Amino acid sequence: VKRVYRFGKDAQGSNVTEGSAAMKAVLGGKGANLAEMANIGLPVPPGFTITCQTCMEYANAGNVWPEGALDEIASYRADLEQRMGKRIGDADDPLLVSVRSGAPLSMPGMMDTVLNLGLNDRSIQGLIAQTGNPRFAWDSYRRFIQMFSNVVIGLDGDLFENAIIAMKQLRGAASDTDLTAEDLAELVGEFKRIFSENASPERYPALVADGQVTFPQDPELQLRLAVEAVFGSWNNPRATLYRQKNKIADDLGTAVNVQCMVFGNKGNTSATGVAFTRNPADGTKEFYGDYLVNAQGEDVVAGIRNTSPISELKHIEGLQEAGTELEEVFVLLENHFRDMMDIEFTIEQGRLWMLQTRAGKRTAASALKVAIDMQREGLITKEEAVCRVEPDQLDQLLHPQFDRSATYDVIARGLNASPGAAVGKVVFSAADAVAAAERGEKTVLVRWETTPDDLAGMIAAEGILTSHGGKTSHAAVIARGMGAPCVCGAEALKIDAEAKQARIAGTDIVLREGDVISLDGTTGIVVLGAVDLVEPEITGDLDTILEWADEFRTLGVRANADNPEDAELSRSFGAEGIGLDRTEHMFLGERKQIIQSFILNDDPESRQSAVDALYEAQTGDFYGMFKAMDGLPVIVRLLDPPLHEFLESPRALEVDITRREAAGADARSLAADRELLAKIDSFVEANPMLGLRGCRLGIVYPILPVMQVRAIATAAARLRKEGLNPHPEIMIPLVSTVAELEKLRGVAEATIAEVCEAEGVELSIPIGTMIELPRAAVTADQIAAKADFFSFGTNDLTQTTFGFSRDDVEGEFIPQYLAEKLLPYNPFATIDPGVAKLVRMGVELGREGNPDLVVGVCGEHGGDPDSIRTFHGIGLDYVSCSPYRVPVARLAAAQAAL
Ligand code: ADP
Ligand code: MG
Ligand code: MG
DSSP states (O other): OOOEEEESBOTTSOBOOOOOGGGHHHHHHHHHHHHHHHHTTOOOOOEEEEOHHHHHHHHHTTSOOOTTHHHHHHHHHHHHHHHHTOEETOSSSEEOEEEEEEOSSOOTTTSOEEEEETOOTTHHHHHHHHHSOHHHHHHHHHHHHHHIIIIISOOOHHHHHHHHHHHHHHHTOSSGGGOOHHHHHHHHHHHHHHHHHHSOTTTOGGGEETTEEOOOOOHHHHHHHHHHHHHHHTTSHHHHHHHHHTTOOTTSOOEEEEEEOOOSOSSTTOEEEEEESSOTTTOOSSOEEEEEESOOTTHHHHTSSOOEEGGGGGGSTTTHHHHHHHHHHHHHHHHHHOSOEEEEEEEETTEEEEEEEEEOOOOHHHHHHHHHHHHHTTSSOHHHHHHTSOGGGGGGGGSOEEOTTOOOOEEEEOEEEEOSEEEEEEESSHHHHHHHHHTTOOEEEEESSOOGGGHHHHHHSSEEEESSOOTTSHHHHHHHHHTOOEEEOOTTEEEETTTTEEEETTSSOEEETTOEEEEETTTTEEEESOOOEEOOOOOHHHHHHHHHHHHHOOSEEEEEOSSHHHHHHHHHTTOOSEEEEEGGGGGOTTHHHHHHHHHHOOSHHHHHHHHHHHHHHHHHHHHHHHHHTTTSEEEEEOOOSOGGGGSOOHHHHHHHHHHHHHTTOOHHHHHHHHHHHHHHHHTOOSSGGGSSOTHHHHHHOTHHHHHHHHHHHHHHHHHHHTTOOOEEEEEEOSOOSHHHHHHHHHHHHHHHHHHHHHHTOOOOOOEEEEEOSHHHHHTHHHHHTTOSEEEEOHHHHHHHHHTOOHHHHHHHTHHHHHHTTSSSSOTTTSOOHHHHHHHHHHHHHHHHHOTTOEEEEOSGGGGOHHHHHHHHHHTOSEEEEOGGGHHHHHHHHHHHHO
């Protein structure tokens, strides 16, 4: 196998590059694009790239070099020396190189780079002689020792920074550039001493000479240690975490680029900078970036000195030519890569050198504008434009944000569960949030975790903060559905809801009710005090891209919504119907009393009057929903959750009774409450998710589905009489056998017929089922014979396929599973291949059983771009997701089709 590829020119000036942009998997992004730039004639300092595969072999063997690799590197090093006519470490005219990491996918700042390698106590003299610039030479040497010590040996960078500060103080120098050659030479001595005192002789026996560790003078050893360090940086904790967050595989490895140094720190006609070919914040077509005169490497990014805008470069004495050439290069790169590019360059004594280019990271607004502009400029096709925008990024555009120019201190971090920013007074209960909203106050609801009981408070609050629970915890799911900002699982928060305060662990901060905090659900941070917010930028560009996306996608997109406002919102976002209307969400607030009275009263009379009241209320609900979605399908799911979810917590009641008893309360009222407690207790189940819920409720209490179907049909009949075009569909949840479906279908059909008769209207209301239990998926052919449609409830299907209780596993062991790679990702966020196999089986069997079957998915996965790709592949008819995910799903569905 070939492990090393060269790039750049030879001694005669001909291009001898072996790689190209197509070889990112082998050469990494940086190496592949350095090769590509050399191939299109841009000035790239020559060098060679060691492959990503070598990194993986080295790492997998326990940091042992594969056979022959070091020899191959040595021969490419000799080749580079021959091309440059200089040798690394030479005492008269030394070649200096950088050793740069570069993975196949961009991982900015995650891994390591060493500059000025090859300097030692002898070659420094050669560099001084060649350049006639001792200050530059000593500055380069001190930078090399500093970077090598930090990156390769792992010494604390502060040791060196402090020595520089001390030197500046001693000399009364304001800036680094005020230090003289002599000062820097002295610093080099100081740095070498720091190195000897701090590097471990046990870890680096090769560096021990005369019984003490010394800074390595042998360039070959310098190079080998630096390459090994870059390989090692692939597995450093921050790179590992970054990959996990960005779903980048751990087995890609990083390439190592060894490249001749060019110097931006050779005086006032030298400079270094970074630039974008367009504005990465808003997409404006303008050159964007910064440079620093007489500086090297990361000085620009590190903010050591104030930088100047790139547009000024071509007006600076001595830099005009390079500045003008750079602008030509920007245009050339855009035309070649057909994308907005991000560039690193250096100017050495008036001469421009390109050090890196890649597709520039950009905000959602910028991504939209650049894609549309480039399509209009004829640079890319419409299909490409649609693929240029990250679907998940669209979320940024749909919610208020922290003003990015604001400064603030983060007091806690959690999961970025639902995007957008919120500012408000802390409240610790849903009731307090509601009360505050009535007074016109903005609040942030802070809870250990939320429950269905908190819904009113969640709606009233600007944002939701929990100390427990994962990205699909109750708080997260509901918040995303509402489009409310939410940070969940902020573990540093030690909440005492009773005392209405929360301690921030590890600090002496205590949040009390009424304190103002800000949270950013896009990044998962919590800030004390009010951060300025900016309104979301909804521009015409979003519309344009989504319209283009609609031309290409074959998957339908519907929304999960249970009230007319959300339905209208989702319709304005482009939803083509409601895929899931969870009727239990209509049983909250004042309706809760009614359903409680249904559950807790055995006598048929009270039951009937409760059901009548529910019927009235639900008819109104459905009327509003069908009207908002006139002409489009609305799938209403019959009551699904276990009944105890509608009751008070027996624990709270028990505590209350005990307390009142101790206080000597009236015996009769205590007895009544004890009876109530016994009643509530009788509804408590050991495994409520597997208990009396879904279609089982309708079978045990047929009066409930009759009421709901009657309300659905009546609302539809009324709208029909008003000349509208309602399209309700009835969905029966949690079916595991066809017999269950058959029975409830019979009930529903009979009820619909009664309503048609009574109202004198013809209604055809499709009746279907959710496929959310493995048994339903594997007997889908039988079930489909009795169903007009299937909707895959992938949340429950994931729970029941894995045997994972979603509410319990996310905070507990899924994080550990992810860390130990027992799971590649959270299966509640992105559909698992095993669960997807059941979906595929359900679809295929279902269509066998009923060729006209309409199939969709309505779990959380319906709004996840990776899952949408899977669903497109399976051939579903549509996905259904929360209103705010509708634009995301439209775009993801188009990308899946392209
Ligand atoms: P990162 O991937 O963190 O951006 P790089 O490998 O791009 O790291 O190196 C960081 C910076 O170091 C570059 O932007 C450039 O300014 C400087 N640098 C790297 N190699 C060279 C070189 N051969 N000559 C001059 N400067 C270099
Ligand atoms: Mg770089
Ligand atoms: Mg379900």
